[in-house]
Amino acid sequence: MPRLILFNKPHGVLSQFSGAPAGSGETLRDFIPWPDVYPAGRLDKDSEGLLLLTDDGQLQHRISHPRHKAWKTYWVQVEGEPQASQLARLSQGVLLKDGPTLPARVRALPEPDLWPRDPPIRFRQSIPTAWIEIAIHEGRNRQVRRMTAEVGLPTLRLVRVAIGDWRLERLRPGEHRVLSLESPSIPRRAIPVPRGSRPPRGS
The missing domain is CATH 3.30.70.580 (Pseudouridine synthase I, catalytic domain, N-terminal subdomain)
Known part of the structure; x- marks a missing residue:
């Protein structure tokens, strides 16, 4: 089995x-x-x-x-405050060095209740951060990080919470x-x- x-x-x-x-x-x-x-x-x-x-x-x-x-779903903490135009670009697909990405499912996300990261994220005091949810069904190397960087939202923390119907739920690190x-x-x-x-x- x-x-x-x-x-x-x-x-x-x-x-x-x-x-x-x-x-x-x-x-x-x-x-x-x-x-x-x-x-x-x-x-x-x-x-x-x-x-x-x-x-x-x-x-x-x-x-x-x-x-x-x-579909692989990620909660992504980014540097900056996402604008509607940036989220639209992510959802439509962005042009990376290895070609355009397929359309993604993207939405702004309230700060999730996650475990503290070890080591902690390094913040820049003068720059706000925010969370977005991104779901993709490609498998390129570091794809989500490259996508957010391309639209001006560098990734600070990336947590995958689901693959298809399987979800992380209450599993601790x-x-x-x-x-x-x-x-x-x-x-x-x-x-x-x-x-x-x-x-x-x-x-």
Whole structure:
């Protein structure tokens, strides 16, 4: 039976189990005790939030490949006060060095109730900040950060809160939840697992 793991990746953690250069920081191996699971997609080291892992290759491909158009939703703290024209540009798609982005779902967001980031964001006292929600279904490198920078709203903090129908919900940084799936789209049971727990014998 396929297994899917929802993980709240903390800031500074690499989205890989091995191959990280010495001194590069924590990896998934420091948080995920389940054997033979692999990330379905990635999150940059300096981004936080939902990362999906699975032991099913077909499910991994369905989640991560842009052809399947799984919407990925981010809460983004930006420098500056977003104007309607800037949000419109983001929603219509912006021109990056590697080509135009597809249209996105964008809206202004009240400051969300999130955990404090470690290390804290460095603010510039004279410049306000704001939050926006951006949903995309592409998978370019650092795409959301590049999009906001292109319209004059540099990203200060980026948290992924959903991939398709899977949501971060109440997972704290470093925690994961295990879903045993009867099919790739139907959750059978969800088991919250705190950091440091080991898989049950026989898993």
